[in-house]
Amino acid sequence: MSDITKQSLSELVENIKNKKLSSSEATKAFVERSEKSKELNAYITEDYTNALNKAKKFDEKPNLDLKLPGIPMAVKDLFCTKDIRTTAGSKILNNFVPTYESTVTQNIWNEGAILMGKLNCDEFAMGSSNETSFFGNVQNPIDKNLVPGGSSGGSSSAVAAQLTPITIGTDTGGSIRQPASFTGTVGLKPTYGSCSRYGIVAFASSLDQAGPMAQNVKDCALLQEVISSYDEKDSTSIDFKRNEYSKELTKDIKGKKIGIPREYRVDGMPKEIEDLWKKGIDYVKDCGAEIIDISLPHTKYALPTYYIVAPAEASSNLARYDGVKYGFRAEGENLIDMYEKTRSEGFGTEVQRRIMIGTYVLSSGYYDAYYLKAQKVRKLIKNDFDEAYKKVDAILTPSTPSSAFKIGEKANDPVSMYLNDIFTVPVNLAGLPGISIPAGHDSKGYPLGLQIIGKAFDEQSILNIAYAMEEKINFKNNITDWWIK
Amino acid sequence: MSKNKSEYLINRQDNQYEVVIGLEVHAQVTSESKLFSTSATKFGAEPNTQVSLVDAAFPGMLPVINEYCVKQAIKTGIGLKAKINKRSVFDRKNYFYADLPQGYQISQFKDPIVGEGKVILDMPEGQKEVRIERLHLEQDAGKSIHDLDPKNTFVDLNRSGVALMEIVSKPDLRSPDEVNAYIKKLRSIMRYLGTCDGNMQEGSLRADVNVSVRKKGSKEFGTRCEIKNVNSIKFMQMAIEYEANRQVDLIEEGQTIDQETRLFDTKKNETRSMRSKEDAHDYRYFPDPDLLPLEVSDDFIENLKSEIPELPDEKKKRFIEKFKLSPYEANILVSDIETSNYFENVIKKSDVKLATNWIIGELFAALNEMNLEITESPISAGNLSKLINLIKDGTISGKIAKTVFEQMMEGDKDPQKIVEEKGLKQESDPKALEVLIDKVIDDNRDKANEYKSGKVKLFGFFVGQVMKVSGGKANPQLVNEILKKKL
Numbered sequence: 016m017s018d019i020t021k022q023s024l025s026e027l028v029e030n031i032k033n034k035k036l037s038s039s040e041a042t043k044a045f046v047e048r049s050e051k052s053k054e055l056n057a058y059i060t061e062d063y064t065n066a067l068n069k070a071k072k073f074d075e076k077p078n079l080d081l082k083l084p085g086i087p088m089a090v091k092d093l094f095c096t097k098d099i100r101t102t103a104g105s106k107i108l109n110n111f112v113p114t115y116e117s118t119v120t121q122n123i124w125n126e127g128a129i130l131m132g133k134l135n136c137d138e139f140a141m142g143s144s145n146e147t148s149f150f151g152n153v154q155n156p157i158d159k160n161l162v163p164g165g166s167s168g169g170s171s172s173a174v175a176a177q178l179t180p181i182t183i184g185t186d187t188g189g190s191i192r193q194p195a196s197f198t199g200t201v202g203l204k205p206t207y208g209s210c211s212r213y214g215i216v217a218f219a220s221s222l223d224q225a226g227p228m229a230q231n232v233k234d235c236a237l238l239q240e241v242i243s244s245y246d247e248k249d250s251t252s253i254d255f256k257r258n259e260y261s262k263e264l265t266k267d268i269k270g271k272k273i274g275i276p277r278e279y280r281v282d283g284m285p286k287e288i289e290d291l292w293k294k295g296i297d298y299v300k301d302c303g304a305e306i307i308d309i310s311l312p313h314t315k316y317a318l319p320t321y322y323i324v325a326p327a328e329a330s331s332n333l334a335r336y337d338g339v340k341y342g343f344r345a346e347g348e349n350l351i352d353m354y355e356k357t358r359s360e361g362f363g364t365e366v367q368r369r370i371m372i373g374t375y376v377l378s379s380g381y382y383d384a385y386y387l388k389a390q391k392v393r394k395l396i397k398n399d400f401d402e403a404y405k406k407v408d409a410i411l412t413p414s415t416p417s418s419a420f421k422i423g424e425k426a427n428d429p430v431s432m433y434l435n436d437i438f439t440v441p442v443n444l445a446g447l448p449g450i451s452i453p454a455g456h457d458s459k460g461y462p463l464g465l466q467i468i469g470k471a472f473d474e475q476s477i478l479n480i481a482y483a484m485e486e487k488i489n490f491k492n493n494i495t496d497w498w499i500k
Numbered sequence: 501m502s503k504n505k506s507e508y509l510i511n512r513q514d515n516q517y518e519v520v521i522g523l524e525v526h527a528q529v530t531s532e533s534k535l536f537s538t539s540a541t542k543f544g545a546e547p548n549t550q551v552s553l554v555d556a557a558f559p560g561m562l563p564v565i566n567e568y569c570v571k572q573a574i575k576t577g578i579g580l581k582a583k584i585n586k587r588s589v590f591d592r593k594n595y596f597y598a599d600l601p602q603g604y605q606i607s608q609f610k611d612p613i614v615g616e617g618k619v620i621l622d623m624p625e626g627q628k629e630v631r632i633e634r635l636h637l638e639q640d641a642g643k644s645i646h647d648l649d650p651k652n653t654f655v656d657l658n659r660s661g662v663a664l665m666e667i668v669s670k671p672d673l674r675s676p677d678e679v680n681a682y683i684k685k686l687r688s689i690m691r692y693l694g695t696c697d698g699n700m701q702e703g704s705l706r707a708d709v710n711v712s713v714r715k716k717g718s719k720e721f722g723t724r725c726e727i728k729n730v731n732s733i734k735f736m737q738m739a740i741e742y743e744a745n746r747q748v749d750l751i752e753e754g755q756t757i758d759q760e761t762r763l764f765d766t767k768k769n770e771t772r773s774m775r776s777k778e779d780a781h782d783y784r785y786f787p788d789p790d791l792l793p794l795e796v797s798d799d800f801i802e803n804l805k806s807e808i809p810e811l812p813d814e815k816k817k818r819f820i821e822k823f824k825l826s827p828y829e830a831n832i833l834v835s836d837i838e839t840s841n842y843f844e845n846v847i848k849k850s851d852v853k854l855a856t857n858w859i860i861g862e863l864f865a866a867l868n869e870m871n872l873e874i875t876e877s878p879i880s881a882g883n884l885s886k887l888i889n890l891i892k893d894g895t896i897s898g899k900i901a902k903t904v905f906e907q908m909m910e911g912d913k914d915p916q917k918i919v920e921e922k923g924l925k926q927e928s929d930p931k932a933l934e935v936l937i938d939k940v941i942d943d944n945r946d947k948a949n950e951y952k953s954g955k956v957k958l959f960g961f962f963v964g965q966v967m968k969v970s971g972g973k974a975n976p977q978l979v980n981e982i983l984k985k986k987l
Contacts, residue, residue, distance in 0.1 A: 095560045108559065115553060117560060214560040220789035249562050250791050328789050331592050334603020335557040339655070350653070354596055377594070377784035386786060 019044035020177040024086065024234035027180055031077075031084050038077070038085025042070035042129060045087045049131065049178040054498040055154045057173040059092045060100045060133040069129045081127030082241050089179040091170045092133035093140055094120045094225070095214040099130065103216040104138040104148040104166075107336045107343045107361030117214025118249070119183060119225045119242045126241045131179060135169030138363045139333065140190055140218040142166050143435040144425065147365040152422050155198055156494050157461055161419045164194030170228050171198040175492060181229045181238050185215060187222045188321050189415075189439025192451035195228055196414035196464025199453040199492035201235045201481070202228045204439075206471045207446035208253030211246030217332040219325040220251070222443045230492075232452065232482040237261035239474060258475050266483040269303035273480070274407035278314035279438060281416065287457045288413045295411055295454055295465040295484070302483040307407050311399040316392045317441040322433060323376050323389035324444070329366075330373025336361065368429065397445040404470050409477055412438050414451040414464035438466060448474045452481045453490040460493060508675030509716060510748045516716040517751075519744040520724075521679055521709065522671035525686060526664050527696040528640070528704040529572045535639050535663035536563030536606065543702045547656035555661040557601035562790050565590075569663040570794065572695040573613050573637050574804050576665055579689045579811055580632050582617025584801050588636075590791045594784040599642035599655050607666075609785045612636035613794065619669075619689070620813055621681040622831050630682055631670040640664050665696065671710065671721065676737035683707070683733050684835070688812050692837045706731040711743045713751070722747065723757040727764050727771055739764040743771045815840055823852045832860055838874045845881035850888040858888060862902070866909050879908045887915040899972055900924050928975040930982065933966075936974065937982050940965045951987055962987065 019041055022030070030036035046063045066087055073085040095101045095113040102108045116124070124130070137147040145153040145168025153168040155161035156176035163172040167184030171194030174182050184191040186204035195202030203226045210225040217223060227238035240261055245254040275296065280289070296306055338344035338357030345360050347353030362370070376385035403410065416437055425432045442449040447468055454465040465484070469477035510517040534541060537554040554561045577584050591609040614635035621628045642660035644653050667686065673679050687698035687705060698705050712724035727743060730736045742764075747757050761780070762771040787793075810818070812834045819830040819840075833843045833856070846855045863884065867877060887904060890896045896904065896919055904915050904924065919925055927933060940962060941948050951958045966979045 101559070103559070111559070113558070113560075115558070212560070213562055216559040217790075248564060250564055251789075327786060331594050331604055331784070331786070334594060334596065335559070335601060337596060337598075337603060339598050340556055340601055341558070350598055374784065377786055379782045379784070382784075382786070 020048045020180075022180070023230050024180045024237060025231075027086055028082075028084060028237075031086070032079045038070040038073040038087070038129065039067065041085065042066050042087040042131070045131060045179060049089070049173075051499050052176055052178055055156060055172050055176055055178070056151050057134055057153055057169045057176065057178055058089065058132045059102055059104065059135050059148075059150045059169070062099055062130055062132045066129050066131045073127065073129065078127060082237065083123065083126040083128035086128045086180060087131045088123070088128050088181055089131045089134050089173055090120060090123075090182055091136050091167050091184045093136055093185050093216045094183065095216065096120055096130060096133065099133065101133065101216070102150070103140070104136045104150060105336075105362065105366070106149040107357070108216070109149065109343055111342050113214070115214060118211035118244065118246045119215065122242050122244055123183070134167075134173055134182060136184075137166035137168065137190075138366050139216065139329070140166040140185055140187055140223075141329070141365050141369055143189070143193055143432050144420070144422070145169065145194075146422065146426050147363055149363060154498060155419055156498070157198060157419065157492075159497060160422045161461070162197065162422050164197035164419060166190040167194045167202075167228065171195055171200055171202070174198070174200045174228050174230060175494065176498075177230075181227065181234055183225055183238070183242060184228050185218075185223055185225050186439075186443065187218045187224075187325060188443050189436040191226045191228060192414050192439050192449055192464070192466060193435055195451045196453070197419035197462065199462030199490065200228060200230055201232055201450065201452050202226065203235050203239055203450045203474070203478070204442065204448060205239060205243060205474055206253075206448045207443075208251055209243045209257075209448070209472070209474070211244060211249040211252050213246055213248040219328040220332060221328060222321075222325055224443070232450075232478060232485050233261060233264060235450070236264050236478045236482075239478070243474075253472075255472050260475055260478055263475055264482050265479050266302070266486060268299070268480050268483045271299075271304040271409065271476070271480060272307050272407040273299050273304050274307050274309035274403050274410040276309050276311040276314065276403070276410060276412060278311050279412045281437060284413075284416055285457075287418075288416060288463065291455050291463050291465065292411075292413050298484045298487040299411060299480065301487055302480075304480070309403045309407060309410070311396075311403060311441065313392065313395045313399050314441055317396055317444055318433065318437055320389045320392045320396065321436065321440040321444060322372070323385050324393060326369040326373030327377050327386050328373070330370045330377065333362075333366070333370055365429070393444050396441055400441075400445045400447060400468075408470070409480055410468040412466045412468065414438060414466040418457045418459065418461035418463055442466075442468050447471055448477055450477045450481050452485055452488070453492065454484070454488050455490070456493070462490075462492065508677065510713065510744055512748060512752050515752070517713045517744070517748045518716050518718075519674060519740065520671045520712045520714065520721055521673035521740060522724075523669045523673065523679065523682065523710070524708040525667040525669075525683070526706050526708075527576075527667060527686075527690060527698070529569050529637075529663035529665055530695055530697055531566065531569050531572060531663055533566055533568075534661040535566055535569050535637065537661050539661065541662050545658055547654070547658060549658065551657040551660065555601065555657055557603070563606060563788070565791065565794065566663065569637060570613070570796070571804055572663075573635060573665055574796065574801060575693050575808060576667075576690060576695045577614030577617065577635055578805055578808050579693045579695075580614070580617035580619060580635065580667070582632055582635065583615035584796070585611065585613055585615055586796050586798070586801070587611065588613040588794045590637075590788045590794065591785045592788045595781050597641065597644075598653060599644045599657070599660065601642065601657065601660060605639050605641065606788055606791070607638035608636035611793075619682060619685050621678060621685055622827075623678065623681060628678065630672045630678075633668040633670050635665050635667045638664050638666055671712070671724075676740050679709075679736055679740060680733050683736070685812070688834075688836055692809055692811050700732050703731060707736060709736055709739060711740055711747070712757075713744050713747045722751075723759050725757065725759065725771070726761050728761055728774060730764050735764060735766055738769055739771055742769060746771065809837075823847070823856075825852075825856060829856050829860060836874075842874050842877070842881050846885045846888070848885065850885040851892050854888045854891060855885070858884065862905055866905075870909075878910070878912055879905075880912050883908060883912055883915060890915055890919060894926055894928055894975055894977075895919065896924055896926050897972065897976060900926065924973065926975050927970055927973045928978055930978060933974060933978055933982055934986075936969055937966055937979070937986055940969060941986060948987060959983065959987070
């Protein structure tokens with residue numbers, strides 16, 4: 016079978032189930048393409064030999080009732096994988112091999128999928144361009160020297176370049192949706208509490224959420240139904256009725272009420288983005304949905320709030336990387352000296368910056384003015400959405416304020432980098448589900464995404480809206496395989 | 501008036517100083533597993549054999565609250581007559597140390613699980629109420645071992661994550677004796693409840709001691725120093741004594757006291773500065789985002805209330821009212837649950853007054869001598885009960901009973917059998933006693949005559965002689981009666 020790697024997940028599953036394709040053939044095809052694509056630097060750790068062996072084993076006794084029968088895939092290197100090095104994109108975990116498996120990846124293997132390797136990401140998922148990774152930049156397959164977004168940059172690059180049919184990322188402030196938008200792929204951040212955080216290297220515990228990334232909405236829905244589960248090992252996991260999202264997927268969104276928040280028309284937003292949003296509104300109208308103008312008045316406080324809450328939690332979550340128990344250790348004169356050297360050498364600049372911000376906002380004398388106030392504003396932001404959802408079923412916004420930028424373009428300007436998350440962070444702060452779908456190209460031919468934000472636990476509605484829009488948009492990613500010699 | 505007599509004051513030439521003490525007691529929750537993980541909590545296990553991935557803070561590991569520990573904390577709160585907070589919050593207390601794998605301790609800062617309560621102390625001058633400010637749940641840290649290697653520190657994480665209750669008192673204590681009584685009472689309550697074994701040698705109970713002094717009669721508190729982690733009552737008392745005198749000396753010299761954290765050096769019997777207020781850690785407390793606020797329902801609390809056994813104060817009241825014990829006797833018998841259980845088992849089938857005397861007197865003395873706990877007593881409650889009945893029904897005299905008791909201490913023998921085997925049964929047959937008495941009177945005719953002529957004091961002599969001749973087995977009451985008639 017030719018062009019195996021061009022097949023979507025749904026096609027691969029169907030072909031394997033119909034025995035037109037073996038797991039070994041599929042795995043071999045994706046491994047070969049991954050090997051030819053080293054220039055993208057999408058992988059941190061490759062596990063191809065094991066993957067091929069597992070595929071062979073699967074084919075000997077194929078269980079075709081599984082949802083991901085013998086499907087090869089690579090995952091973001093923030094998920095702990097048993098016996099496979101897990102780095103979180105950091106030097107400090109460069110040599111760390113977990114003895115345990117994250118719940119989300121375990122759910123995936125339970126449905127028959129096969130691990131090919133671990134994908135590059137910003138260090139501890141802190142970044143919007145994958146440039147903070149200890150393991151180097153990732154190339155966006157759209158164009159040379161273009162960032163793939165971040166922090167799930169290896170994931171978005173690998174899916175867009177078809178090195179893996181699907182993948183999973185994590186999203187704390189936009190880390191799934193923004194890279195999906197930059198690479199012309201689909202990325203879903205589920206409701207907080209939908210996917211277990213057990214075994215995911217923590218960045219900001221109250222915001223982190225794993226989610227699927229794919230080439231189309233249907234694949235995304237299927238992967239979401241695999242990874243979402245109630246997990247007693249995560250106290251913030253929520254026990255709610257989870258759909259079989261792919262089976263209940265429908266393009267019939269007639270009568271759905273879609274909110275357009277006026278506060279998302281930010282100053283200096285490129286006209287291209289404005290136009291894309293308008294086009295998006297036309298698409299949903301075409302599908303029979305109703306457009307309603309809404310207000311989310313506290314939107315402008317979302318970014319500063321996020322950049323207090325997330326670093327505060329991170330500063331505490333990353334305290335465990337101290338050179339004592341596992342991971343990188345620099346020798347020191349005494350305990351304090353060892354801590355300082357280990358953490359100075361083990362963490363990159365952006366991680367250190369956020370640890371310092373987080374430590375500062377939690378310090379006595381500043382706590383009330385920053386952290387406590389941020390928590391109050393967070394509540395107001397959530398209330399904004401609660402109000403809006405009395406009138407609408409979902410909300411449509413751009414995913415990002417621009418298309419992908421060049422590697423190095425914003426590396427020395429953290430604030431401009433942070434502005435990338437302006438449309439995505441409110442969703443994390445409110446704990447809601449959000450999906451980014453490719454919706455067009457800018458003048459340079461780079462993909463642009465639209466975001467659909469849903470009610471808590473209502474992944475089905477935003478998947479349906481995305482599914483209906485996807486057909487109307489009929490987006491084609493323009494990838495030339497420029498990196499393959 | 502008697503209160504003043506026992507007042508603990510530090511005297512200097514012109515001034516008298518009162519000592520003000522507050523305690524933060526760390527009590528290890530009795531639980532098979534840790535506060536947020538399923539690892540075991542057994543004392544004395546090989547280093548690092550009771551450590552889960554959560555306890556060692558591996559990446560991506562998350563805490564899950566142990567419901568049993570929550571129940572234990574609430575029960576303790578009920579035992580302290582305290583307010584149970586239906587909503588409490590776990591916070592992170594951030595600091596770096598090698599035996600703190602997470603880089604933070606999960607504790608409760610603003611919203612503890614238990615609020616204000618009280619503990620009643622029985623002091624010689626009367627009862628004293630000590631107010632409890634709060635009780636909260638928190639994780640213990642691991643243990644750093646510095647003396648196994650000249651260059652390296654070893655870390656044992658067995659204790660890491662073990663559940664502790666921090667019980668904070670108001671500054672209501674005024675003397676080392678009150679601290680002694682307070683710790684003992686707290687321990688007694690928790691042992692009744694089964695929420696903490698109170699074993700200070702194993703570190704299950706230790707305290708931070710806050711000490712300040714002020715001139716007698718002053719209403720304002722002085723600057724306090726906190727003496728960290730003292731692990732025996734004796735050391736607490738010594739530390740308070742040293743620290744209070746140190747502070748008084750400073751004041752007398754016209755110096756001020758720095759608010760600081762101090763350590764008690766048990767070898768030198770002195771406290772030493774550990775860090776000043778300026779160097780105090782900024783713990784950057786904030787709610788742990790890995791844990792939701794802890795919410796318990798009224799039903800949950802009511803169910804626990806129904807599981808609370810009779811506590812020392814109530815038991816004491818009952819012992820006094822029902823068994824007519826003196827407050828002194830009741831205090832001793834209720835001080836720990838094992839003693840009161842033993843007592844209640846003994847009196848199920850025997851006389852209360854005799855049982856009380858025998859337990860507080862002979863038994864405690866014998867156990868003390870052998871360095872045994874009541875639970876290790878060689879004499880079972882059942883056999884002590886039998887012994888008391890043998891005394892009560894006149895089978896043996898009190899004196900013989902002591903001999904029997906001594907033999908019982910050598911192994912839990914049935915007193916009935918000892919009496920039979922050794923022929924210690926009391927002689928209560930009037931005819932047999934008459935024969936004996938006649939012989940004694942005959943042998944001492946001259947004294948009998950003196951008695952008859954009015955020297956009544958000699959009656960005791962005759963009783964003694966009869967007892968001697970009988971080998972101590974004659975029933976003293978009958979001997980009295982018959983002697984009176986015969987003489």
